[in-house]
Amino acid sequence: MNQHKSREVAMQAVYLANQEPKCTPAEVVAKTVAMLDLKELSAYSKEIIAGVIEKRDELKGQLAVYLKKNWRIDRLSQISLAILEVALYEIKYSQEIEPKAAVNEALNLCDEFADPKTKPFINGVLANFIKE
DSSP states (O other): OOHHHHHHHHHHHHHHHHHSTTOOHHHHHHHHHHHTTOSOOOHHHHHHHHHHHHTHHHHHHHHHHTSOTTOOGGGSOHHHHHHHHHHHHHHHHOSSSOHHHHHHHHHHHHHHHSOTTHHHHHHHHHHHHHHO
């Protein structure tokens, strides 16, 4: 599984984890494998899933800082939130990808999974973390 596909699967798993916040990373991995009919997940997918779940509150807090006035995390679409969480985790913690490449990958996930109007929003939010 290449890095893009690993990230795509991880984003879907994070989406699932956000629907069932009491699930452990291992439970999310098992459910994702079953849901997507995979034999197993790549090590990189597992790293992202575990990292996002472990740092969920921190990531959401950091993202909330850059939302427009009167916007809250709970107003975001669940797919947008999953894309943002995966990208921010990669920007902040992954040694596998450069921050600007993580943003580009998030935008690719937008093309595949999100409403077209979401792409500029996600780009704008994530750009704040590249400047830091």
